[in-house]
Amino acid sequence: MIPIKTRFGTYIARVDSNYPEKGYSVTVPRLRGIVTCGDTIIEVKKMSKEAIELHCECLLEEGLAEVRPISPARAHALA
Numbered sequence: 001m002i003p004i005k006t007r008f009g010t011y012i013a014r015v016d017s018n019y020p021e022k023g024y025s026v027t028v029p030r031l032r033g034i035v036t037c038g039d040t041i042i043e044v045k046k047m048s049k050e051a052i053e054l055h056c057e058c059l060l061e062e063g064l065a066e067v068r069p070i071s072p073a074r075a076h077a078l079a
Helices: 041-062 072-078
Strands: 002-006 009-017 024-027 035-038
Touching: 002 041, 009 041, 024 041, 035 041
Parallel strands: none
Antiparallel strands: 002 009, 009 024, 024 035
């Protein structure tokens, strides 16, 4: 689990190794539907931030949810 800081708050991303293949896959437990991947942890963090921000922007534009920033401690407790 790694914290991902975005302009919508900090979210906890679950990172899994794609063993035996290389790379990592990522999900964000608090935001259903987010799945991304990367070859390195640095790439995973970047891809996760982009995916979270895009997801939150779409929710706001569609009026499907009110996105509120949450504290890192609260995000970790909810993960």
